[in-house]
Amino acid sequence: MRVWWIALLMGTLLTGCTTPNRTTKPFSAEQVNAPEWQGRISVQVLGDAPSSMSASFLLRGDAKNGELDLYSPLGTTLGALQWTPQLVQLSDGGKHQYFNSLAELTEKTTGAALPVEAIFGWLQGQQINATGWQADLSNMSQGSLSARRTEPAPEVTLRIKIDP
Secondary structure, three states, X not given: OHHHHHHHHHHHHHHHHOXXXXXXXXXXXXXXXXXXXXXXXXXXXXXXXXXXEEEEEEEEXXXXXXXXXXXXXXXOEEEEEEEOOOOEEEEEOOEEEEOOOHHHHHHHHHOOOOOHHHHXXXXXXXXXXEOOEEEEOOOHHHOEEEEEEOOOXXXXXXXXXXXX
């Protein structure tokens, strides 16, 4: 009987360590041919009240119509960001929060307003200018992107690692 309980406990623990398959949502008509990226993202904000966030992500669409799902290390959804020209929202555990801009939404979820349009370009290997940001695309062939914002304060570091 004791062996059975140990086996059950080990099975439960191992199941908790697996990352569940992420269900993909159907694409809208605008997103059918849009690229998709999956990997890890981290944002570090320096300054008087430093903060950082790190998560797995699934990004679909483009800077005008897109979705960004953020996941914990165990695969649970931390938040689902969605934007269109008419709607900018964060879905978090059944709650929906609406925002006036994508910059406002990314600041709420990551601690900093991110240059979403530039990020889509950077992920495609394009050196897009974003005010105050410097992107390092030298490791994009290995799926790594880093960018740093120095102006306006506080300084922000963004790192993205794309899954192969």
